[in-house]
Amino acid sequence: MILRRLARPMLAAIFISGGVNALRAPEAHAEAAKPFLHDAMGKVGDKLPEQVPTDPTTLVKIDGMVKVGAGLALAxxxxxxxxALLLSGSLVPTTLAAHRFWEEKEPERRQEQQIHFVKNVGLLGGLMLAAADTAGKPSLGWRARRAGHVLGEHAHEFGEWAQDTTHTVGAAPKKAKKALRSVLPG
Structure with a gap:
């Protein structure tokens, strides 16, 4: 659909741009993230495996790569x-780290950060819609429920068929394949 072909790149553009900026100047982004990371590491730092990076600059670089890669994939x-799920997972900590308007003392700065915070909440809403968009195809949950229903109907028929001793054993796989074909796409 044309809407998806236009909307996805439009939504992805801000993440690609932000990811590139983070990769170009990770130190500046890391400085902004330090208070959030300090709070987060204080709560869960001792529970993290040694392989998980805790250095702010490294985390900003990883976040930047996720934004560029997932942004391009979405676009x-x-x-x-x-x-969209990866970008959502990246957006939440970024928003909490960079737009802590509740900590700002100056009214102008507070309002600016609050606008960015609310903008990111709106972006998160768009990403949630993109993550739930099945492009007109049934969801996996619907497919699973439908398969269970259809197989249940065929199981009853198959049971009756199996009780009839006039059928050969070799015909059973054909009957089962026919039942599965009616459930599975393609």
Whole structure:
């Protein structure tokens, strides 16, 4: 649909741009993230495995790579639902780290940060819609429920058929394949 082809790149653009900026100047972004990371590491730092980086600059670089990679995937429609989930997972800590308006003392600065915070909440809403968008195809949950229902109907028929001793054993796989074909797409 044309709407998806236009909307996904538009939504992805801010993440790609932000990711590139974070990769170009990770130190500046890391400085802004330090208070949030200090709070977060104070709560869970001792429970993290040694392999998980805790250095702010490294975390900003990883976040930047996720934003660029997932942003490009979303823009080009490659695994858009997964890309939207990855961007959502990146957006929440970024928002909490960079737009802590509740800590600002100056009214102008507080309002500026609050606007950015609310903007990011709006972006998160767009990402949630993108993550839930099945492009007109039934969801996995619907497919699973439908498969269970259809297989249940065929199981009853198959049971009656199996009780009839006039059928050969070799015909059973054909009957089962026919039942599965009616459930599975393609």
């Amino acid at each position: 080009f429609g490659r695994f858009p639902r997964l890309a």
